[in-house]
Amino acid sequence: MSSLLSLRNVWVEYGDKVIIENLSLDIEEGSFVSVVGPSGAGKSSFLRLILGQEGPSRGKILLDGTPLPPECGPDRGVVFQRYSTFPHLTALRNVMFGHECDGAPFSARLFGSARRKAREEAAEMLTAVGLGANLDSYPAEMSGGMQQRLAIAQALIKRPRILLLDEPLGALDPGIRADMHELISRLWRDYALTIVMVTHDIREAFTLGTRVLTLDKRRHDPQAPHRYGATVVYDLPLDKENAQVTYHAERITIDEVRNN
């Protein structure tokens, strides 16, 4: 088994409201998984599960074969659509934050040679994402695209096992998006990352991903729409050379007229 992250029969329920039902999934190391699906189909819940922001109501999530604690940790990095950077820190300090937490449990600040080293590494990471000229800018002084670059650099400095992207480009305009696609692809290759990206943009999902997951409800009860949760309805591994798409058609029972 080379799977880095496995979800085994995972359910997420709030009271009698089912968000995710019976989701089983393996994510291999080094893959770029795009997650698409209609609004309210549990994309965010799915991401929160992997992030550890909340635990599953039933089922198991394993990272490297060990159960995931229901708490965020440095092995999973994240970039949100907004509020991903600390507004009170400059770009450089934002990226150094990870090392400072590591190196100084009490003061969370580094001094001397440790600080210089963290500073150099942070500057290098910022240069890699194209922010070499903005080391001392505050996030409020940056454009939306630059802020997301900063957020990515900040997450990558900890070398996370998985990088989670929650609609990272949702608020950016198309030109900037294209640049960001290139950046994310490059970082994914250069740093051998495992990425799970939630997105609204189907094209983005297919251009960037090596595998596209579609979350949706398989069954729909018009009288009680909340009683059925979402799960993976399409799982498309994209072999970029000879695209071979496997539909899990036999598992899909969505009725267009919704009379089942």
Added chain:
Amino acid sequence: MRWVNRQVGRSNRIFLGSLPILLLVLTYLFLAVQRHEANPADKILPLPSAMVSSMSALIMEPDKLSGQFIFWADTLASLQRLGIGLGISTLMALAVGLLLGILPPVRATFGPLVTGIAVIPPIALLPILFIALGLGETAKVALIVVGIAPVMIRDVAAHVQALPRELIIKAQTLGASSWQVMIRVALPQAMPRLIQAIRLALGPAWVFLISAEAIASDVGLGYRIFLVRRYLSMDVILPYVAWIALLAIAIDFVLVTISKRGFAWAHGDDH
């Protein structure tokens, strides 16, 4: 042009801003002169000359009984009480507000208590403070603290609690512990709000200070105002009130400057 779009330049702003103040002063002078024409010994609306002569005695001549310059002794005593009260309240707001805002178990435990204390009218506690702490400085400072600290604590706590959840999550994915989230994420972002809370608490703090001084004291701006009230000495009361207003404006100005200098990132429009 619509009125909502009319921007006022700097020099015009100063002119427009001073207009109502000037008008008020002129109205006062007009009424005072009128009263003095009818009764030269009028005490209700003293003329500026009377204010200057009685104030210069308080400012520049030592008191015959105590040998102190009364005006300065009053100012010093009041500012000291206000400063200690504000200082203690600020430290409490920062420490307690931060803990309440960021740690859900602490909020669950102490939130109701802080809310309960905050809704008690502080003046109702004044007798208790006088009985428990005596009539000295402690009771006056305590009144200020009891009066403003709960509101400041709640304000800071609410602000910290309202920080985007994403930031707290992000910090944790970068390896931060609860303590590190507190001092590196919540504390710096609470600071501008804390200064804002001090500015808002300044008004009530003066109210409690003057109240405490009016009831039991032997020196202080509030004490003096309530003392000379017995002699209808409006020529002392009015300058004292103006002086208190000036002090309040000065403190507010200092706080704004500290906030802008120290936390430029929080004043987005100043970039």
